[in-house]
Structures are given as structure tokens and as C-alpha cells.
Amino acid sequence: MRDAVIVGAGLAGLSAAWRLRHWDTLVLESGDRVGGRIRSEKRGPYFLNWGGHVFAGADTSTASLLAETGVSSVRVPGSLKGVAMNGKLLLNGRIETYPARIPMSTAARLALVRTGAKVGLDVLRYARAVALRPGETSGARQQRIYDFENDRSFADYVGDLPDDTEALFRPTVTRSAADPHELSAGAGIGYFSLVWNIGQGLDRSIVGGPSVLTESVAASVRDRIRLGASVQEIVHRRGSVVVRYTQDGADHEVEARTVVLATPAPVSHRVGVDLPADVREALSKIVYGPYVSAAFLTNETARRPWDDAYGIATPKRSFNVVLNMANVARGAETHRRPGGSLMTFSPAGLARTLIDRSDDEILDVYTRDLDRVLPGSADAIAEAHVQRWHTGAPFCFPGRGRLQPVLTRPAERVFLAGDYLGTLYTETAISSGFTAASDAAGVLATERQIRPRIHDVPVAPGAATS
Numbered sequence: 001m002r003d004a005v006i007v008g009a010g011l012a013g014l015s016a017a018w019r020l021r022h023w024d025t026l027v028l029e030s031g032d033r034v035g036g037r038i039r040s041e042k043r044g045p046y047f048l049n050w051g052g053h054v055f056a057g058a059d060t061s062t063a064s065l066l067a068e069t070g071v072s073s074v075r076v077p078g079s080l081k082g083v084a085m086n087g088k089l090l091l092n093g094r095i096e097t098y099p100a101r102i103p104m105s106t107a108a109r110l111a112l113v114r115t116g117a118k119v120g121l122d123v124l125r126y127a128r129a130v131a132l133r134p135g136e137t138s139g140a141r142q143q144r145i146y147d148f149e150n151d152r153s154f155a156d157y158v159g160d161l162p163d164d165t166e167a168l169f170r171p172t173v174t175r176s177a178a179d180p181h182e183l184s185a186g187a188g189i190g191y192f193s194l195v196w197n198i199g200q201g202l203d204r205s206i207v208g209g210p211s212v213l214t215e216s217v218a219a220s221v222r223d224r225i226r227l228g229a230s231v232q233e234i235v236h237r238r239g240s241v242v243v244r245y246t247q248d249g250a251d252h253e254v255e256a257r258t259v260v261l262a263t264p265a266p267v268s269h270r271v272g273v274d275l276p277a278d279v280r281e282a283l284s285k286i287v288y289g290p291y292v293s294a295a296f297l298t299n300e301t302a303r304r305p306w307d308d309a310y311g312i313a314t315p316k317r318s319f320n321v322v323l324n325m326a327n328v329a330r331g332a333e334t335h336r337r338p339g340g341s342l343m344t345f346s347p348a349g350l351a352r353t354l355i356d357r358s359d360d361e362i363l364d365v366y367t368r369d370l371d372r373v374l375p376g377s378a379d380a381i382a383e384a385h386v387q388r389w390h391t392g393a394p395f396c397f398p399g400r401g402r403l404q405p406v407l408t409r410p411a412e413r414v415f416l417a418g419d420y421l422g423t424l425y426t427e428t429a430i431s432s433g434f435t436a437a438s439d440a441a442g443v444l445a446t447e448r449q450i451r452p453r454i455h456d457v458p459v460a461p462g463a464a465t466s
């Protein structure tokens with residue numbers, strides 16, 4: 001019997017595997033690589049990226065994992081506040097000046113100023129409401145974040161807006177993978193807080209690309225990871241848990257004292273057949289939105305106007321943001337190296353219109369839009385690849401806060417982990433993996449203390465031993 005089986009080798013599962021590495025563990029991953037929604041590939045001084053890209057900074061679980069595994073991160077040097085809309089590319093300046101600088105009708109401009117002021121005030125209110133209070137647990141704080149303006153959608157909160165005004169708000173809100181009518185008002189406000197207050201949320205890049213982190217963790221437990229192992233069912237027995245999975249067309253079974261279930265909520269709901277009914281119900285209510293993303297390696301030889309920008313929102317395009325993945329490498333440059341790396345991504349409704357199209361069709365649409373947003377970029381594309389994410393990200397919908405107490409209730413042997421347990425994506429994945437590992441280690445340590453007493457009973461002379 002194994003001490004722990006970890007199901008899923010995304011960031012949550014790998015974080016749990018890392019913290020449980022001194023126990024007898026097995027990691028079962030259905031895909032043909034580790035990392036889940038983290039995926040990057042090195043290309044010379046740059047990396048291509050398709051998934052999570054900015055990570056949490058000091059005093060977080062992410063910082064602990066990086067320090068423990070010796071993986072480096074740097075603060076993203078460029079701004080996340082670029083905007084390309086109605087033929088104008090704004091890469092710097094104060095965000096309050098944007099309404100005057102983007103071409104649009106007077107009515108749209110006035111609505112933008114009015115709604116911008118309303119959201120701005122609520123971002124301050126949000127920052128006060130979600131700040132960690134003395135003596136408070138991170139769980140209590142997380143509950144408050146979920147509960148902030150959790151009774152209506154972001155679309156209801158802003159009301160009807162002129163098209164250009166709505167278009168300008170949309171890219172920030174939809175990065176959550178939800179459209180404005182799906183996302184809670186509080187989560188939408190939280191997104192503006194994340195983007196406007198870069199430095200307080202997710203603002204660090206992994207040196208060499210995000211997969212350096214997941215592959216480094218995986219390397220430390222390499223011999224215990226089974227790829228292509230798709231878990232079908234997890235069943236409790238008295239004092240253990242049985243995990244049934246398929247690999248290479250054959251059925252397998254492994255028994256463990258504990259399980260860390262680090263799959264997306266719909267999978268956890270499906271395979272956790274005898275989890276408590278209210279936990280299964282809560283898992284079934286978690287909603288994910290889709291993403292389509294693409295990575296572009298470019299071969300320009302001279303400086304680009306957007307070299308100093310990291311994120312550029314792109315309202316009214318097939319993707320809602322362009323991310324300049326080379327920006328991080330630029331920060332350490334003494335002279336402008338040739339080439340670059342861009343990422344585009346389309347969440348929610350934008351993803352739904354693309355996800356069933358062929359790669360060539362998606363790249364065609366993306367390349368045309370990329371060239372409109374960053375003129376001249378299409379001619380410099382040396383390599384381009386698409387990725388579809390059907391469960392792109394779990395989002396906070398109105399009422400989501402009510403599920404949290406059930407999902408985070410102490411468990412006996414099967415511990416949940418994954419980004420759906422909180423609101424900070426990679427940071428939530430890592431911290432929930434750590435928590436699940438610590439809960440599992442608690443069970444293992446307690447049982448280890450009990451077990452030797454049973455085995456320590458002296459063996460009678462002549463009795464058979466095994």
C-alpha cells in the first residue's frame with residue numbers, strides 16, 4: 001500500500017507531490033506531459049507560452065515552492081496596462097487618461113469616465129475588504145474575497161453601456177474566462193484590482209518559462225510519475241483508499257492510505273464516487289470558462305514600439321490580450337537581441353467562437369488581428385502554435401462564495417487540491433496542493449505512530465514471519 005496517491009500532475013498535484021516527496025507516493029497523470037494548464041517551451045533566449053504566465057510574489061506559497069526547488073522568478077518589467085483600440089495603441093501613461101486618448105464618441109467617453117470612477121472606487125473598497133486582517137486565517141480571507149459583491153453579475157453592476165465603453169472593460173473582466181454576465185461583480189472588480197495594482201497580485205515571471213517550474217518539481221519525483229494514467233474511480237475502504245485507473249488500454253488499481261485529488265472540479269466530481277454528497281454537489285457546481293491561446297516566435301531584427309510593454313488589452317479583436325513574452329528577457333538585455341515571443345489568448349465567448357476551428361483557421365484570424373494591433377508583427381512570425389483549453393479557468397459566479405465552506409471542510413483520506421478552491425489561480429493551485437499534502441502527512445504521521453506498536457509485538461519463537 002502506498003502512503004499517498006496524487007491524482008493530476010498540474011501545479012496543484014506537483015506541489016503536493018513535492019511536499020510529500022519523503023513518503024511513498026505515486027502520481028497519476030492522464031496527459032502525456034506534466035504541468036496541466038502550465039505549458040511553455042524554450043526557444044533560444046525566449047520561450048513560447050500557452051498557459052499561466054504571471055505568478056505570485058513574496059510571502060506566498062508560490063514563493064515557497066520556488067525557493068524550495070531553486071527555480072528563479074523575476075518581476076515582469078513591462079506594464080500590463082497597454083490598450084490597442086480603434087486604431088490607437090497606448091502603451092504608457094496613466095490609465096485615467098485613456099478615455100481622452102482613445103478615439104470614441106462623446107457619449108462613450110462620458111460613460112467610460114463615469115463607470116471608470118465607479119469601478120475605481122470599488123477597487124479601493126475591494127482592496128480594503130480583502131486585505132489580510134491580524135490573526136485571520138487565509139481561509140477566512142478567501143471566503144471574504146468570494147463574498148465581495150457576490151450576489152450579482154459584473155454586467156448587472158455596470159449596467160448598460162455604449163458599445164465602445166463596454167468593449168474597453170471587457171478584456172480585463174473576461175481574462176477570468178467568463179463573460180461579464182457570467183462573472184460576479186466582485187470578481188470583475190477584483191480583476192481590475194489585479195491589473196491596475198500590478199505588484200500586489202500576480203506579477204512575476206518564471207525565468208526560462210513557466211514549465212521550468214513544473215518540470216523541475218517533476219524531475220525531483222520523476223520515478224513516481226505515471227503519464228497516460230487516467231484515473232476512473234476513487235473509492236474509500238476501511239483505513240485506505242483504492243484508486244482505479246487505465247493506462248495503455250489496461251485497468252489498474254492501487255491502494256493508498258491517502259489521496260490528493262488534484263484534478264479540475266468536474267473530473268474530481270466524476271472520479272470521487274463516494275465523496276460526501278454535499279462535496280460532490282459543490283464540485284459539480286464549479287464552472288470553468290474556455291480559453292484558446294497561441295504562441296508566436298518572431299524574428300524581427302530591430303526594436304519594436306511594444307518592447308517595454310508586457311500586456312496589451314485588445315478590445316474588439318479575436319483575442320482579448322497580447323502578451324509580450326519577450327518583455328521579461330528584454331529586462332536583462334544590454335542591447336536589443338533579434339527576435340521575440342508573443343502570446344495571444346481568447347477567453348469565454350471569444351474562445352467559444354474559435355475552439356472548434358482548425359489550427360490553420362485560428363492562426364489565420366489571429367495573425368490578421370495581431371498585425372492590426374501591433375503593425376508589422378505578422379511579417380516577422382517564424383513559428384506559431386495553437387492550444388485549446390476547454391477547462392481554461394474556474395470563475396467566480398454569483399453565489400460561488402456559498403460553496404467554499406463545503407469544499408474546504410476537513411476530509412479523512414481524500415484531500416482536494418486545485419485552482420478552483422480559491423481566486424488566485426497558480427497561487428491557489430500551489431497553496432491548495434501544499435494544504436492537501438500537509439493534511440495527508442498528518443494522517444500518515446499519526447498512523448505511523450500507531451502502526452509500529454502493532455508490529456512491535458514480539459514474535460513468538462518458531463512463528464512464521466514475512
Ligand SMILES: Cc1cc2nc3c(=O)[nH]c(=O)nc-3n(C[C@H](O)[C@H](O)[C@H](O)COP(=O)(O)OP(=O)(O)OC[C@H]3O[C@@H](n4cnc5c(N)ncnc54)[C@H](O)[C@@H]3O)c2cc1C
Nearest residue numbers: 008010011012030036037051052053054231418419425426
Ligand atoms: C491561457 C491561460 C492563461 C493563464 N494565465 C494565468 C496567469 O497568468 N497567472 C495565473 O496565476 N494563472 C493563470 N492561468 C491559470 C493557471 O494556469 C491555473 O490556475 C493552474 O495552472 C491550475 O493548476 P491545477 O493543478 O489546479 O490544474 P491543472 O493544471 O488543470 O492540472 C490538473 C491535471 O490533472 C490531470 N487530469 C485530469 N483528469 C485526470 C484523470 N482522470 N486522471 C489523472 N489526471 C487527470 C490533467 O491532465 C492536469 O495535468 C492561466 C490559464 C490558462 C489556460
